[in-house]
Amino acid sequence: MKNKKTGKEKLTEILYYIMRIAILASVLLIFFPGMNPAKVCDYVNKNMSLFTSGIAYSDLTKLCVRAFDKGWVHEYSFIILFISSLLTCLGIAATGAMGCMSLGNNKFRRLGNKIGIAGAGVQIVGLMGILLAYTQIAATDNPKKVIPNFPLKNWLVFLVLAVIVLITAVITFLRTPKADKEEPYYMESKFKLFLLFLPFAALCFVFSYLPLYGWRYAFYDYTSGGTLSAENFVGFQNFTSLFESEATRADILRVLRNTLVMSGLGLATSWCAMAFAIFLSEIKTPWVRKFVQTFTTIPNFISWVLVYAIAFAIFATDGFISSMMVNSGIWTEGRNMLMDPTGHWFKMLAWGMWKGIGWSAIIYIAGIAGIDQQLYEAATVDGAGRFQKMWHITVPGLLPTFMVMLLMAIAGILSNGMDQYMVFDNPNNTNVNMVLDYYVYKLGLADGRISLATMVGMVKSVISVILLFLANGASKLLRGESIV
Amino acid sequence: MADIELKKKPSMDEEEQLVTKQRKDELKQEKKNEKEYYKRHKRMYKLTAGDVIFNICNYTVFILFTILCIFPFYYLFINTISSNDLVSKGLINFIPRGLNIDNYLSLLKANEVGQAFIVSISRTLLGTTLMVAASALVGYLVTKQQMWHRKFWYRFLVITMYFNAGTIPWYLNMSMLGLTNNFMAYIIPGIVAPYNIILVKTYIESIPAELEESAFIDGAGYWTIFRKVIWPLCTPILATIAIFGAVGHWNSFTDSLILMQDASHLFTLQHRLYLYLTQTSNIGALMNQGVSSVVGEQLMQSALNGKVIKYTISMVSIIPILMVYPFMQRYYVKGIMLGAVKG
Structure with missing residues (x-):
């Protein structure tokens, strides 16, 4: 097996590489809406990839209900379109299997080639089906409404890739010597492990890297349902408009102020968790300590919606405090304290601490358990008091952990999350409550200003990554250890 | 003898x-x-x-x-x-009086809440199971030195923890993949969780390598080793990530809010609760919704004001967490410490 490869074998290897690249390209392309060969008329959503066209019939025909009713297009042309897209996707999946199997021994390769040749054939049939669906749709009696428009470029790309895969598969199949019947299917373990890993890498790519491709919306003037084209390309205009327009600038400044103030308050009180742990460890009755620790951690496990439900139960017009005050005759009627915007930043901080302090303290409690007891004994012998021991032994012992937490918090200064601010938002406090994450959500999904929201989100992400690197650098400088 | x-x-x-x-x-x-x-x-x-x-x-x-x-x-x-x-009347402040469970029973008849409860439960069970299985397998694979370009692929996974495309690109991506108004949107994106993979990987590295080697000498393949050796030994860390994953699934509501705009039957319980808390009009609809007039009247009587309904739904969302909390306690400290080691 490990003999030097002859020229013939080298050529086969090269063919395999060409084949794998073509397969990878087709697999990637089925996810790009811009490359969808099934977008044969205006009734197919422009943001639909071939993959979506092939798996979601209801999405494919979402816009054509009226056209079906009026008889402009026959529904069965769309069924053909759907089945053809599905066949194309399945064919590409089969060639993908061939690509994977080509990493094995000859027996594996031959089996893979058989599957792949069939797959490429299916893919070509599917593409022909799309062409057929187009010719049917193009024969409509109302072309002005339907606007048949064959995406020839996309279709040709897929066809060419399919043909390349088919040809290379046939050639390599003919060149690969037939294996003995007894020879087992075999693959080197490095590839076996890699192929086990591959589906997860693909998932990770699709859900974590692919969204980055959506950043391109920031450079267009995009409205929902529209297209991205050279005409609405605006470059950095969305970015500059953040500062040029008076209203937007005021908005951004207000949001930034809120974000920074709330993060700043969080940073300024981040020592509280450490203090909580230190004082908790001063409680010498084990069951009390356990009790406190158990029940102060619970709020961390409920969602912000439930925190709001609790706030509602306590502070609303007919909540706990109001009913207590009214029943004891101090107030004449209940008040809704949630609508009151005074001291909103501190209220948010208090809710954050109520929810999180018991949880954040756990790491420090564990840290205290790790401090050498002899230090305390020695200090006692030297006559150190309780607070001196805390300040000179416990705090320095916990400081490294604290620094890591602080640096991470600094890196995340722009991301306070949107859940908390969303649930506590109301017309009275929205002025002091709106933070960056919530603003992006509101701008993009409620107001439909997708390009602007993408731009804001993009700038935020970039700054956050830079801050993370800075924090990491600081950590390396201070502690000689990186945090990421 | x-x-x-x-x-x-x-x-x-x-x-x-x-x-x-x-x-x-x-x-x-x-x-x-x-x-x-x-x-x-x-x-x-x-x-x-x-x-x-x-x-x-x-x-x-x-x-x-x-x-x-x-x-x-x-x-x-x-x-x-x-x-x-x-x-x-606001008279129940410290001691319960007139004990009954009618509120919970009448909530069962409101199918909106029942539906949301089923959605939440199924996403929690399915999502957590798949996430744990995937984290275990991937965590095992990335410890294998022989894997093709292991270091690159490990970094490929881990680096995603530190950047985020943002809400809007994420939404556009999901809708491009056909994952809007689709139950699978709750499950599939959460399968690969880099942080949990790191936890499992760190844990597997602490297991003595001899165990695996001896199984290998006995002729076991990677798959068998994973199933028979690694999986049973990893149960503590898998329990930890399962708990965190389940709580995360149960509590998440932004994905329901953003992705399920046209599919109210797929709202999670948290999302429903949010709607009831912020929009009072929904409560009236809930009380009359989809139930025969007799049941509707009963509901109106049993819940004199929306307040009690809000409280009851909140309780229904809290109770599952309180029920698993005692089991969680054993594991979350371990999880936090392992995470801290890695940073």
């Missing part, structure tokens, strides 16, 4: 008895010593007045804070099980 054995046995028992007696005596002695030590200890370090004041303050503050953490849950709970008349 038999005789000897018979004779020997009692003697051995006697010996054992002797040994246990000795041990018991030793233990007793130890306890005595300990007690005396504590007595002396107390005499030596008598609590000063300052210590007493400190202790009183410390205990008080902590116990007050703990009550602050529990009381809201208790308050919600007693309001849902008390007579609704008293609740609407």
Whole structure:
């Protein structure tokens, strides 16, 4: 097996590489809406990839209900379109299997080639089906409404890739010597492990890297349902408009102020968790300590919606405090304290601490358990008091952990999350409550200003990554250890 | 032979008895010593007045804070099980009165909430199971030095923890993949969780390599080793990530909010609760919705005001978490510490 490869074998290897690249390209392309060969008329959503066209019939025909009713297009042309897209996707999946199997021994390769040749054939049939669906749709009696428009470029790309895969598969199949019947299917373990890993890498790519491709919306003037084209390309205009327009600038400044103030308050009180742990460890009755620790951690496990439900139960017009005050005759009627915007930043901080302090303290409690007891004994012998021991032994012992937490918090200064601010938002406090994450959500999904929201989100992400690197650098400088 | 054995046995028992007696005596002695030590200890370090004041303050503050953490849950709970008349007058503040579970029973008849509950439960079960299985397998794979370009692929996964495309690109991506108004949107994106993969990987690296090697010599393949050796040994860390994953699934509501705009039958319980809390009009709809007039009337009577319904739905969302909380406690500290090691 490990003999030097002859020229013939080298050529086969090269063919395999060409084949794998073509397969990878087709697999990637089925996810790009811009490359969808099934977008044969205006009734197919422009943001639909071939993959979506092939798996979601209801999405494919979402816009054509009226056209079906009026008889402009026959529904069965769309069924053909759907089945053809599905066949194309399945064919590409089969060639993908061939690509994977080509990493094995000859027996594996031959089996893979058989599957792949069939797959490429299916893919070509599917593409022909799309062409057929187009010719049917193009024969409509109302072309002005339907606007048949064959995406020839996309279709040709897929066809060419399919043909390349088919040809290379046939050639390599003919060149690969037939294996003995007894020879087992075999693959080197490095590839076996890699192929086990591959589906997860693909998932990770699709859900974590692919969204980055959506950043391109920031450079267009995009409205929902529209297209991205050279005409609405605006470059950095969305970015500059953040500062040029008076209203937007005021908005951004207000949001930034809120974000920074709330993060700043969080940073300024981040020592509280450490203090909580230190004082908790001063409680010498084990069951009390356990009790406190158990029940102060619970709020961390409920969602912000439930925190709001609790706030509602306590502070609303007919909540706990109001009913207590009214029943004891101090107030004449209940008040809704949630609508009151005074001291909103501190209220948010208090809710954050109520929810999180018991949880954040756990790491420090564990840290205290790790401090050498002899230090305390020695200090006692030297006559150190309780607070001196805390300040000179416990705090320095916990400081490294604290620094890591602080640096991470600094890196995340722009991301306070949107859940908390969303649930506590109301017309009275929205002025002091709106933070960056919530603003992006509101701008993009409620107001439909997708390009602007993408731009804001993009700038935020970039700054956050830079801050993370800075924090990491600081950590390396201070502690000689990186945090990421 | 038999005789000897018979004779020997009692003697051995006697010996054992002797040994246990000795041990018991030793233990007793130890306890005595300990007690005396504590007595002396107390005499030596008598609590000063300052210590007493400190202790009183410390205990008080902590116990007050703990009550602050529990009381809201208790308050919600007693309001849902008390007579609704008293609740609407605001008379149930500390002690439940007129105990009944009608509110919970009438909530069962409102199919909106039932549906949301089923969605939440199924996404939690399915999502967590797949996430744990995937994290275990990927965590195992990335410890294997032989894997093709292992370092690159590991970094490929881990780096995604540190950047984020943002809400809008994420939404556009999901809608491009056809994952809007689709139950799978809750499940598929969460399968690969880099942080959990790191936890599992760190844990597997702490398992002695000999175990795996011996299985390998016995002819087991990677798959068999994973199933028969790695998976059983990893149960503690898998339990940890399962708990975090389940709580995350149960609590998440932004994905429901953003992705399920046109599919109200796929709203999660948290999302429903959010709607009820922020829009009072929904409560009326809930009380009349989809139920025959008799049941509707019953609902109107049993819930004199929306307040009780809000409280009851909140309780329904909290109870599952409180139920698993005792089991969680054993594991979350471990999870946090392992995470801290990695940073």
